[in-house]
Amino acid sequence: MRRLSAATLKDLPPEVPRPGYDRTACTVGIVHLGIGAFHRAHQAVYCDERLAAGEHDWAICGASLRSPAVHDQLAPQDGLYTEAVSGPDGENLRVIGAVKEVLVAPEDPAALAARLAAPETRIVSLTVTEKGYCHDPASGALLHDHPDIRHDLQHPEHPKSVLGFLLAGLRRRRAAGLAPFTPLSCDNLPHNGATLRGLLLELAEASDPALARWIEAEVPFPATMIDRIVPATTDVDRDRIAARLGLRDEGAVICEPFRQWVIEDRFAQGRPRWEESGAQLVDDVAPYEEMKLRLLNGSHSLLAYLGYLCGHKTIAATMADEPLRRLARIFMDREAGPTLKMPPGADLEGYKADLIARFANPGLQHRTWQIAMDGSQKLPQRLLGTARDRLEADAPIDVLALALAGWMRYAGGRDEQGQGIEVRDPLAPILAEAYASGASDAERIVAAFLKIADVFDSDLAGDPRFAGSVTAALHCMLEKGAAAAVRETLARLDS
Missing domain, CATH: 1.10.1040.10 (N-(1-d-carboxylethyl)-l-norvaline Dehydrogenase; domain 2)
Incomplete structure (x- = not known):
């Protein structure tokens, strides 16, 4: 069976919604670290709706920090995938087009560092789970003896950890005289914005104190709360969706109808109008x-x-x-x-x-x-x-x-x-x-x-x-x- 892709979008059944905007005219404004199923069923859906509303400078570059699995699912499909919303009354399909590029950090860390430093990048969001923060969950302290943190302190321009990549991108932007991007944690951590800020500053202090001072002064770290149930997609799910699409989609995500996104409205270089897609912008998350x-x-x-x-x-x-x-x-x-x-x-x-x-x-x-x-x-x-x-x-x-x-x-x-x-x-x-x-x-x-x-x-x-x-x-x-x-x-x- 043929794969879902930009070339095969026209062959979808007419009842399946798909991107109606010109994806080639959209520029990447968001880099997302940890492009798993949850991001594709949550933040990327909000962004897809903003692109459809004409906000064409907020396409997503997704980055996998470990496995090439998502890249291998989405690259042959030009970043397209199906959101399958499953409720008590059945399942509704929609093709999402917000992801324009997918990188695999271990295979090409330089490409990810360059994308983070690009002038167009204004937000770097992340869903890397609790363990991706290389910290002690009980105390909140950075694990300086974590293998990835030790590596990043020794090789700051060739990072492995999430924190190391964020720091490398901000270091390059500061050196180039660019405004910082806004790091946007979307993980289930208490005070996730403040937690990310504290850990990044701790790493910066250990490697480049001047950069730490710049981050303290210039970089906002909004907190967020995200909510949607997103089970792992199975082969049975993919077969069922393929039968309805008439096309194979290896990147499909399954989710419930409910979704919620609460965001502190503090951004260095603007943001999409997510509130027009149902997000709640608040002073305190x-x-x-x-x-x-x-x-x-x-x-x-x-x-x-x-x-x-x-x-x-x-x-x-x-x-x-x-x-x-x-x-x-x-x-x-x-x-x-x-x-x-x-x-x-x-x-x-x-x-x-x-x-x-x-x-x-x-x-x-x-x-x-x-x-x-x-x-x-x-x-x-x-x-x-x-x-x-x-x-x-x-x-x-x-x-x-x-x-x-x-x-x-x-x-x-x-x-x-x-x-x-x-x-x-x-x-x-x-x-x-x-x-x-x-x-x-x-x-x-x-x-x-x-x-x-x-x-x-x-x-x-x-x-x-x-x-x-x-x-x-x-x-x-x-x-x-x-x-x-x-x-x-x-x-x-x-x-």
Whole structure:
């Protein structure tokens, strides 16, 4: 079957929307680092709509920092791909044209550095996940002994890390007398703009203090909050989409109808009019960011670990399990929700109700295993901050403790039937060792996990209320199984 491309756009079925603007007349104004499925289903869709509205200087150059997979998907397709929006009423297809160029940093780092330094580049956005920031999630400090950071300090003009590329681009712009681009973090990190700023300045101080002073004075780092559920695209998805398009699309992305993007309106050289495509431009993202991290991401992790251990392969299947569905709503209402401080007019109850419906969407096959990846990097933001606030208020953490116990059980690498779990996590060997060292004793397992400083900082690890709650939850899980632990937790909360 022929591939989707600029040459074959005319052969699409008439009911499939496609770019109606002249893509050859569009110039690259945004470089995006980490051009995975989420970016293509979220920020690139907003940009596609702005290009269609006539803002032709905001096309995207996407860059992969590790694998050539996305380049190999999109390059033969001239950057075109399908957004497949799957909801309870079916699936709607649209071809997105915002991505004009795709680079692979390890194959040609000079090309990416040149694109970052180009006068037309005004925004450099990134979705590189928590581990891409080369930092300690517990403390927020730059990991100076990270192999990529060590390399970038020794070879600043040939970087490997995200931070190294940003610094190389800004260094070139300063030397050329150009205004800086705006680094725009779109990752699920608390205070992602400030976090990125602090890490980049720390790297700059270690390599070029004068550049650090220029960045401090000239470069804004807006915070953002992004929200859309984007499961991994499978071969079954690609086959289904190809049958409808009459063309093969290796870069298709699957997503839910809902989307949200909240952005602090601070840019060095302007921005697209994203607000005309539904983005919220605000003075302070923090309340929305915390709402999403603690309600959506926290609930997602809870459902992923407990759902997986209960035998469910997807979040939709997990939500069809009534005790787990109830547990998610109780977590939002009783534990995560009360820690939030939302601005006037924010509809917290509506947001929670929407989350329950979104998680249950049968059109999305979002795998529990996929969401469970990189727990050591995610949980400090998604669950531990909530636990800390609850304990400071002397409030119970029953559901939080059960979620964390589920993560520890999952990270041990064996499910309840004794089958191996493919644990994808930067600390996977350390987590497995901690679990094994406990010899199936919940108290010893929890004590071993709490010694992992990359995940748990000392105040939480040293709180006997925290350790005791997680130990009790894990003991029940080891003795009776995850499903029974969920039922017993619900019974205790209902009493």
